[in-house]
Amino acid sequence: MFLGLDFGTSAVKALLVDGTQTIIGSASVPLTVQRPAPGFSEQAPQAWWDAMTSAVDALHSAHPGQLAAVQGIGLSGQMHGAVLLDGSGAVLRPAILWNDVRAGAECAELEAALPNLRQITGNIAMPGFTAPKLLWVRKHEPDIFARTRTVLLPKAWLRYRLTGEMIEEMSDASGTSWLDVGARDWSDDALAATGLSRAAMPRLVEGNAPGGTLRPDLTARWSMTRRPLLAGGAGDNAAGAVGLSAIRPGDAFVSLGTSGVLFATTDRFLPYPQAAVHAFCHAVPNTWHQMGVTLSAAASLAWWAGVAGRSEAELLTEMGVPTAPSDAMFLPYLGGERTPHNDGALRGAFAGLSHDTGRPSLTQAVLEGVAFSLRDCLDALHASGTRIETALVIGGGSRSREWIAIIASVLGLSLQRLAAGEQGGAFGAARLARMAVTGETPEAVCEPPAVAETIQPDPALSAAYAARMVQYRALHAGLAPVF
Secondary structure, eight states: OEEEEEEOSSEEEEEEEOTTSOEEEEEEEEOOOBOSSTTOOEEOHHHHHHHHHHHHHHHHHHOHHHHHTOOEEEEEEOOSOBEEEOTTSOBOSOEEOTTOOTTHHHHHHHHHHOTTHHHHHSSOOOTTSHHHHHHHHHHHOHHHHHHOOEEEOHHHHHHHHHHSOOEEEHHHHTTTTOEETTTTEEOHHHHHTTTOOGGGSOEEEOTTSEEEEOOHHHHHHTTOSSOOEEEOOEEHHHHHHHHHTOOSTTOEEEEESSSEEEEEEESSOOOBGGGTBEEEEOSSTTOEEEEEEESOSHHHHHHHHHHHTSOHHHHHHHHOOOSSOOSSEEEOOBTBBOTTTOBTTOOOEEESOOTTOOHHHHHHHHHHHHHHHHHHHHHHHHHTTOOOSEEEEESGGGGOHHHHHHHHHHHTOEEEEESSOOOHHHHHHHHHHHHHHHOOOHHHHOOOOOEEEEEOOOHHHHHHHHHHHHHHHHHHHHHTTTO
16 A cells, blocks of 8 residues: 655645555645735745644545555645755744745846856746745845755655654656756755755655655554555646656646646656756656646636626536637736746736627637646747647546647647546655655556547647737737736
8 A cells, every 4th residue: 555645735645555556545634825915925834734744644544454565655836935944954934935926036136146057957047946945035124044954845744753864766856956957966056046955855765766664653653564664745736747658759648727737748858947947857757758747727717706796517518618719808817927027027818808898708718728838838838849749637627628639729639628627746655655664666666647639739729829829929019017
């Protein structure tokens, strides 16, 4: 038996998986985010711990025999967050999260201090990444910075509480701006640029390698017959890729979650920071991945549903099946944008409205706007040298066949819907736990998921969307100076 623990921003999920990769049970405990000032986003690490232990406690109650037989535990979770510890391992302040944008000025300072940062880390310094957060703390909370002895990412702190060891893995470390992503090692130069050294960093392992053993008191709490081994684990998107078996060069998926991600697995380090493409280590050895990210995907539809006073399902039913582009246009930059613009000041907009524009047209415009932003991501990946022929679609937005069809025609790709609901990062984490325990290869463990349907681009719609894409980009170019 294997246990996958996924530490998200909105919830902690625990997933129990047996040796045949059948899901035995799951439990989820919600989390809240604190926003003490505009642009700030924080959580108390103790809240993660309380949620995690509650989720595993629930599995212990529902499946005591199976949980007792757990041999390995895998971790996945939200990336980029900064947990600051003093010399005794105590938390010094609330964790600054991935979607916190306070460190915009510090990003420019970091790149000025280390001009080759993008070549080392493969990425633009972004406010969401960890290193700029430490520069912000050094500037605005100097007493806390002076007391900081170790910086851990969220799941590494939870591992510390689970095992007593400070260990991180490659995919999550890639999002700190401290990792030499090509060498898969901490960069002394990047650390020095933020006033830190390797002494402040956890030990690095691969995602499918052993990374500590569960504490004896927790083993007893959950009546486990042996102390389970913890795997290195993965950041949320890399863990999702392991769950989907996207571990081979050319494998790709589109995630239609709160944010949107176009993920492509590569066999080498392929940075392309000039278009805000993320180039990270994958959670399995000798493998990397690229991501194009749009910040408001399903979040755009959720926003529109709230404004329109209708449920998302009602809006999609009312819209029907598109046969031509909407007469309206939508920029989905509700909270800025990453790929390819890296511009936190961008904001959303409707355009092209007329007396004839109704709610169905605006719903369709929202879906198309997200699809166009994903096309920007695809073109950025293509410009980097990565080619994508087909992709899986996951996330809450994948429940809408109409939306997938729009995206397929905008991207010009065949898109595959899964036959069963995907389990995301927790399932990938459980797979990594199995590899760490058994020594099996990623190829042996990561069986491809069953595909329910392949949706092909509509040639006529693709041509119409290509023309509309030109207008979409012109709309961004015209409004960007305003924002």
